[in-house]
Amino acid sequence: MKATIDAEACIGCGLCPQACPDVFELGDDNVARVKVTPVPVESEGACREAAAVCPTEAIKIEP
Numbered sequence: 001m002k003a004t005i006d007a008e009a010c011i012g013c014g015l016c017p018q019a020c021p022d023v024f025e026l027g028d029d030n031v032a033r034v035k036v037t038p039v040p041v042e043s044e045g046a047c048r049e050a051a052a053v054c055p056t057e058a059i060k061i062e063p
Helices: 015-019 041-053
Strands: 002-005 024-026 032-034 059-062
Touching: 002 032, 002 041, 015 024, 015 041, 041 059
Parallel strands: none
Antiparallel strands: 002 059, 024 032
């Protein structure tokens, strides 16, 4: 699976790296970014959780 972030929609709240630190991080500009593609199988559940808790729906998940 692949995760992407709409950088313009991201508000830098930090919820995604809290939910799935193996896949997401906040950059120096306080915008979330994806650290690894594809998402490791063992991180898929946490990645979906991160997308679900994103207040701006900036995270998109593709199979």
